[in-house]
Amino acid sequence: MRSIVIAGGGTAGWMAAAAFARFLPREAWRVVLVESEAIGTVGVGEATIPQIQLFNHHLGLDEDEFLAATQGSIKLGIEFRDWVRPGHAYMHGFGQVGRGLGLAEFHHYWLRAHEAGTAAPFGAYSLNNMAAAAGRFARFEAQGPVPPMPYAFHFDAGLYAAYLRRHAEAGDVVRHEGRIVAVEPGEGGIAALLLDGERRIAGDLFIDCTGFRGLLIGEALGVGYHDWRHWLPCDRALAVPSARVGDPAPYTRATARRAGWQWRIPLQHRTGNGYVYASAHVSDDGAAATLLANLDGEPLGDPRPLAFTTGKREAFWAGNCIALGLSSGFLEPLESTSIHLIQTAVARILAFLPADRPTEADRAEYNRLTHVEYDRIRDFLILHYHANQRVGEPLWDAMRALELPEELARKLDLWRASARLSRRDDELFAEPGWTQVLIGQEILPERHHPLADAPGDRDLAAFLSTVADVARRTAAALPPHGDFLRGLSRAPQMKVSA
Structure with a gap:
């Protein structure tokens, strides 16, 4: 039996764990996930693109159950306000x-x-x-002249991770609670993760879901990072939920601001908001004031800060370690691609899964495809x-x-x-x-x-x-989006004609 060790939970870790549990034969592969509840997750990836339906479908998830469990809503596209000039708006619909x-x-x-x-x-x-x-x-x-209407979802990323965790653990994924205190090197890259309490988790393939830190791919294996701030200069974000005001709109909104842009993601129970900005052009206090002054409802907490560097890893697969999620790179969530990049990486890992030891040819092609995707x-x-x-x-x-x-x-x-x-x-x-x-x-x-x-x-x-x-x-x-959400348990498919 061979072992896959996932370092870190969150959306990336549990998406990987759920997929491995679904598709890998249990008699041949053991899947272990290590995470610490004391370490928070970024959790701003609440908007998706239609390909997420394929991921959920292949996992065998019921869509209505998924939407209820994650307080989700439907997304038909993204409205861009003020990007051309103040007062201008357009929609990028699916x-x-x-x-x-x-x-x-x-x-x-x-x-x-x-x-x-x-x-x-x-x-x-x-x-x-x-x-x-x-x-x-x-x-x-x-049917007839009526075109398809593809859709994606808004959802609470923390609830989605918890939902996937239940499915993964039902598929025999073993979770270890604890902090990673060291990475033990070995032939081919990494031999084991050393946890607090003098615990050792050995594995054959390691998936780095440790976020921006890149504990395995960056700190342990020394894989560098391509900095793209000369092209995408925003390097900070503030995120804050606000109270729901009316029925959720079936689209994401991205509003340009003087130093960046603000997102609005409507869920069933609240609205997700954030301001992505360039620290060279506005102070953190100024950004917080702008964000709080432009909410639809009352804030449900203080803005949570996040610092990042847009870019990507010089290699996504090194030795026996593959970076996934934020450890592999960061592209701001303007077109809701963060969760999609996790999804495609998981699919690529399954496609390139080594029968024995990974070959340099497999690593090179995996890295090439991922570089093209990011670029x-x-x-x-x-x-x-x-x-x-x-x-x-x-x-x-x-x-x-x-x-x-x-x-x-x-x-x-x-x-x-x-x-x-x-x-x-x-x-x-x-x-x-x-x-x-x-x-x-x-x-x-x-x-x-x-x-x-x-x-x-x-x-x-x-x-x-x-x-x-x-x-x-x-x-x-079509019926109002709010009516659809209220009737999830009894929402049949409609036949629509123009």
Whole structure:
């Protein structure tokens, strides 16, 4: 029997433990998790993207039970307020916007109509955007002209970890309470973890979920860190819950501030809030005052501080140790990718799980794939900051003048020249996400595809009107999101037609 030792609990540790318990044969693998209740967790990852459904489904979790256990709500997208300029807003909704016509994608037809002054806002052609704005949601099967409506979740990260812990321990994961006082080196990297009370936990493969500290990957194995603060200069966050005010909205909100941005994540029992900011441009007291002055409800505590360095590990798998979660890197939660990066890493660990000793070829490919994933998400986040018109504010002025990473610069040049998008290396964010943020941030191309000129003006207007009408009428037919949450135990799938 071989052993996997997970150092640290929290969302990362218990996601890994639950997945290993589900998929690894118990007669061949022993899974151990070490954590200390005296060590707090970061716990700000309360918003997700639709891929979390796959993770929960593969674990065999019941969605209604999961939402009830984690005080969860539905997320249809992210509203960005004031990112272009104060008073401006747009939605990055999940799923498709409009539908293609012939060989050209929808955004080319929209661009033609926009140039002529006859198009509605881009989000008017997205079912997710219209349903989010209306505060409506239901599960349904898409049919006919009605597109799918993918969704994700907001949830209490601490409750999610506790929920997964119950499933993991039911799958024979053994939890040890205690502090790690030393890491015992061995052939191939790490031999064992030494806990308080003179306890020793040996293993074959170690998963580092010790947070920013990186106790195993960084301190014990000496793997360095790529600092990305020259691209993403925010290095502090304050988090505070506030009292629920009305039914939760089915979307996350990210509001730009002078020195960063503020999140709002509505749950069933409270609202999660936080301010991600650059300490070079605002004091901690100033950031706390800004956060507390912009809450929807009464604060339920004092703002909790968090210091971080955006970036990634020089290697994510070294020896017999794999970094997971914050020990592997940190990308601010602007597009809710923190939990997704845990999810993909867990899936990658299972895919690369060594039958005997890990090989250098496996480590190299694992690291390559993870580096690409981090780099491409980083580029998408930089885009939000770079494409701004907040003139006279030092942080935002500097981000407009930023020298961009090569791949992001290539994407923007291609988009500006011909409204084309080029997705590489199976990167996370596909064309619908890029088009919504590019258009939402008012980066418009010089021309659209010539195939979009084929329909006559009246035909183009009729086409766009039909697409917008389907999104509007379908959203209006859905029940309020609050009613869905109140009826979780009896929420059947709806059949929806436009």
